[in-house]
Amino acid sequence: MNSSRAVLFCLLLLSLGVVMALWTNRSDKRNVVPTDRREVVFWHFWGGEDRQIVEAVVDRFNASQEDHFVRAIAMPGNNLDMKLFMAVTGGDPPDVVNQDDPIMADWAERGALLPFDEIASPAEIESLQKWLVPASNRLGTYRGRLYALCNGMDIRALYYNKTILDQHGLQPPNSIAELDEIATATTEIKPNGRVERFGYLPDARRLWAWGVVFGGNFYDDKTREVTLASKPIQNALDWMVSYRDRHGAAQVAAFRQGDQSLPGKAFPLLAGRYTAVMDGQWRVRDIAASQAEQRRAGEAVTDYGVCPLPHPPAGRSRAGWVNGNFFLVPRGVKNREGAWEFMKFWTGFDGNEANAAQTCVAGGWIPVSTAVANHPTFLNYLQQEPLFATFSELAAAPDQVPTPVIPGAAYFQRTVNDAAATAMYVEDAPSVTTLLEEAASRIQAHVDRSASRGQP
Amino acid sequence: MSANFRRNLTGFAFVSPWLIGLGLLFVYPFAASLYWSFCRYDLLSPPEFIGTEHYQRLASEIATGEGFGKAIWNTGYFALLSVPLSIAIGVGLATMLSWNVRGQAVYRTLFFLPSVVPIVASSVLWIWLLDPRDGILNRFLQSVSLPSQLWFKGATEAMTPPDFLDFGSKDALVLMSLWGVGNFMVIYLAAMGDIPTQLYEAAELDGAGRVRKFWHVTVPTLSPVIFFNLVMGMIQSVQAFTQVYIVSEGTGEPASWSLMLSLHLFLSAFQDLDMGYASAMSWLLFVFLLVSTALLFRTSRHWVHYQGAGR
CATH class of the missing domain: 3.40.190.10 (Periplasmic binding protein-like II)
Structure with missing residues (x-):
């Protein structure tokens, strides 16, 4: 290396040092x-x-x-x-x-x-x-x-594609029966049996919401008893499983799992894969961005709406997880x-x-x-x-209603999700009653262990 | 103070950083975890001795196939498929890449490259490749009139009835593990370079063809390396964590069909704060690996051939 190159190299190093020092100083000030x-x-x-x-x-x-x-x-x-x-x-x-x-x-x-x-x-x-x-x-x-x-x-609510509902002469659902009607009327199935669009398809991880909507409670604070296997929650899971029975576990698993976390444009409602989905308030911005893009591109703007989760006759209105x-x-x-x-x-x-x-x-x-x-x-x-x-x-x-605020809540949440996923995605799964009772028994043992030290 | 003692003291002083590190970061946690496996311990409260309760719970979970039992099944299934397959594919690739063909170096690089991709990046890539609806692999299967598979989303096992050839989450993890076979392949390639050519020449003189030379010269002389990769592969498979954590979003989904031992241990320790139970699990895992490795060593005398042994 000749002397001018060496000087240039030193100058470069020095400048890098100065930039880094300034940067460090800048980020530290905050x-x-x-x-x-x-x-x-x-x-x-x-x-x-x-x-x-x-x-x-x-x-x-x-x-x-x-x-x-x-x-x-x-x-x-x-x-x-x-x-x-x-x-x-x-x-x-x-x-x-x-x-x-x-x-x-x-x-x-x-x-x-x-x-x-x-x-x-x-x-x-x-x-x-x-x-x-x-x-x-x-x-x-x-x-x-x-x-x-x-x-x-x-907070979760039901997003729906209003444009599709209008095409089928349907209104946003107020009841489970109306949601089922939307699911039946707007699901598109190809001749080879592949579902192109689901009108609605329950997500196993949302038993937490549907269980409450069907009138159930997952835990009794007074008796400290896990009430996962109670009748309303069984009814909720039975209703969710009816979609598996209609379309097959493989089709449901391929379509539903993982959809929840797809961001931005990949949000399944925007991608046209569903007529209605349950999701949280953060999707409002995704919808607004999608509609703005449609306007910019001069396309017809898809109309979307949102409503509280529909409920069965004996269920709770304006409820959820x-x-x-x-x-x-x-x-x-x-x-x-x-x-x-x-x-x-x-x-x-x-x-x-x-x-x-x-x-x-x-x-x-x-x-x-x-x-x-x-x-x-x-x-x-x-x-x-x-x-x-x-x-x-x-x-x-x-x-x-949140996941029960008790020691062992993380295990509670995982085990309920597992039971619901087994019911939804496993073809020869045990009955809903068996799955929920077994899960409740495991959760009860865990919750009792978690709370056994400390306060009475 | 004798000169010998002073010399030893100086030596210990020089290695003391390592000794202290070993003691504090390895020996102490190792010993403490054995004690904690007999305690109810959540990190925040002092450990409370409860005897063998955790081990009894683990035994009952093995019997019922829940929790730990399920994790053992999943890990065993994964290890029993991924280790032999990675050895077979590694040896196969190394054999092909040892052939003197044009562009040999390029092929070697291409097959090795995937193993340097960070596991997080490759996991995300595989999630997309194996998407049941839009993944490239399923599109290919459909294009050749084969049934598409659920891969990571499948609660099925391709190698067990009644789901025979329905590829599910664990099968997808096995497939994904083969992506990193380049590491093994490089070791086999290096070992193949050390095989004396006289052995092949002698085999040829005896009338051996390519296949016979492979089975009777290449495989026996590679056996020490295969043995090494078998032991390491088994340990790595039993400890599989990162890829499982990423593809199942830290849950072992669907419905715990991909819940491996390491993930179950992690969730028990750091989500459920059940450090005693997790310690008991880790000790069982340790003993299992110790016994398995000892058994492999014992069997190795029948099938591993060291060059120069018995000279």
Whole structure:
């Protein structure tokens, strides 16, 4: 290497170093805690566009504060549980963490979480519980105490392709019988037997929703008994399995599994693979984007609608399965006051409704309180996105039920999903009654084991 | 202090980082997990000794075919298919790639390349390739008038009745495991390069054709490498985790038909906080691998031929 090349190489290295130093400096500034403030360490799993929304909320909070400063740390969602676990056992947990796995009761049972009555005054907690919609309260409450503060709910409803319904002279369904009629009338089967479009096809993982809609409860809080094998849930699964009987397990398995997670344009409703599907509020944006693309391309715009899950005569209206994101405060945190202030700011409690409405609009998230849902900012958003209104209304309904908030909930959820999947996708599966009874027995044993230490 | 002691002390000081690492990161967790397997332990509360309860539960699950029993069946099915197939295909490919043909280096590279693709990326790729409705493989099967398969979404086993030749989730995982056979192939290729040409010449003089030379020269001389790959393949198959986690979205779906031992262990430990049960499971897994490897070593004296042995 001659001397001029060596100089050039050194200059390049130097410039790279300067760029990296500037970059590091730039990314550090966001999280530098001012000396006159107390740090609030906030762990979350949001990435992509959602992460920007989260950071905007954090920036707004930090700008509004004189006492606390939130330092947001994004980490991969699939091992957040484990990292938090290590942090709690290691004695250095974050001050507040966002979660969406059904682990709250397990952690609370083992004393790893601070109940909110140890963070705020009894009057504040009472006021908060009244302020939250019932589903948010259910998601955060274990054995009568609030351990988690829901910051956004995932509500399911029935999306339908209105254009197809109109072509067949059908109306959005109010009852299971009407949904079955849609399924029969609008399913398209090729001469070789291959289904091109299902009018409707139940997803095994949604027994949680249909079980509630059919009038069932998966768990009795008072007797601590797993009631999975109760008649309404059997009826719900029997109804789901009737689709397997009609089309065959192979066809159902090939069509249904995995559809739920297909993003954007691949959303099966947009891809024309279904007339109606059960899905969450996040699909409103996918539909709007698809319709905008159709307009841009000069194509006929497909019309979509959304309605509450239809129910059988003895079932529950405006019911379903709810889950969501929630804040947890691990035991051993350094700044519980700061965590509380940040949680109030985010959710909108205690006079922060305007800010929460702004966050919900930015993220397309469902408010956890009607006070936020009725804020003009959010109402204006509903006018722009009318499909979203159904979800917002359903969120406040009394029969939106989460996975039981008990220790062993993750196992409970997996085992129910397994039983329903066996019923739906295995050709020679045992009867629905047998499957549910066996699953209930296994879950009961697990739940009893999980709760056998700690509180009586 | 004697010079000998000082020298030993210096030696230990130099290896102490490794010794400390071994003790803290391997020996302690190893020993602790044995104790925890007899305890109710959730990481957050102190371990509570409960005797052999976890082992009794594992035994009952083996008897009923639920949970651990199901995971054993799934893992056994996967290992019994993927290990022999990967050895057969690896040896077959290595044999073909050892032929002196034009573009030999290119072919070798092409067959080895898949094994350097990260497992996460290849898993996602296979999900699309094996999609029951739109996957390339099913389209090909349909184009030659063969029935399309459910692959990852199938609660079936192609090698057991009544689903004979209905390829399900475990069969798809076996197929996917063969994607990484390039690793084994390279080892076989290297071993083949070491086979003395005199052996082939002697076989030719005795009138052996290609097939006879393969069975009576290549395979016996490769047997130590095949044995190595058999042991390693068995251990890797029993520990299969990443690909299963990705294709089943961490659940072992459909309906636990792809729930392997490692995934069951992971879910029990970190989702159900049942660390004692998971520890008991891991110890049974360890003992099983130990016994299986010992048995393989014992049988190896009948079919593994080391060059120069008995000289």
